[in-house]
Amino acid sequence: MITDVESATPALCRLQLGRELRKLRVAANLTSTQVVRKLICSPSKLTRLETGENVVVETADVMALCEIYKAPPEIRELLLGYAAVTKTKKDWWQSPEYRPAISPTFKAYLGLEATAEALHSYQSEFVPGLLQTEDYVRAIYQLASDALPPDEVDRVVAVRMTRQEAMHRPNEALKFAAIINESVLRRQVGGPAVMRAQLEHVIEMASEPFVRVQVVPFKAGAHAGMNGAFTLLRFEDAPPIVYLENLGSASVVRRRVDVAQYEEAVTDLQILAVGPQESLGMIKEAIKEF
Incomplete structure (x- = not known):
């Protein structure tokens, strides 16, 4: 309370x-x-x-x-x-400078993310948003959104960077467990320099006591995350929820039976992925390629 x-x-x-x-x-x-x-x-x-x-x-x-x-x-x-x-x-995402770049569904998610105690994220294509660098974010939106004006890209980047303040909350930092597919390490976004800086940033963030990064290697084969990326949010004294996002829509899953499936998927993925130290080793090897 x-x-x-x-x-x-x-x-x-x-x-x-x-x-x-x-x-x-x-x-x-x-x-x-x-x-x-x-x-x-x-x-x-x-x-x-x-x-x-x-x-x-x-x-x-x-x-x-x-x-x-x-x-x-x-x-x-x-x-x-x-x-x-x-x-x-007002919360920061309600301010005029950010509002145009935030959909109603994502606005609801930001309120949940800002109050969550812990967050588990599985990503198969991108570095998780809370670990992304500004150049990496900009490269994603410049390539994927050809019709997006430069000022809109700037807003999206500003939203992503401001979101990361949840990782350094004054009272208690958000506990963040990121599980990423090996493909994220190999996929070049924004050129070699951008990727090097991005992966180095992941390593730097992984040194924080409240951040855990694991990689699911290709050799692990089929796994529970193959149906797509998801984020599981846990709260101090409220039921967990799941956030799903794709190209055309986003949704918040609250039904307990559905959330339980994602909780099980997180457990399975954490077991299947290599440990934090070995994961850092894989990231360092990927940096050499760039």
């Missing part, structure tokens, strides 16, 4: 508010349907409040829910403080 509400980010306040509201509802032995009837709102509204998806949370809604749940005065005060932050502050 956040105690220093004034210094907390809106994304963290939304997530914590949602967690606490759900705890209160469960403690009051009320179903979502019962609460929706009392609050006179749509089921989706309550779901968004409990999952922290609303950009702004109205204090009137929080007060009404606290009445329904008979929340203690100190809890009410804290939750109203969370709601106030969502109305008076």
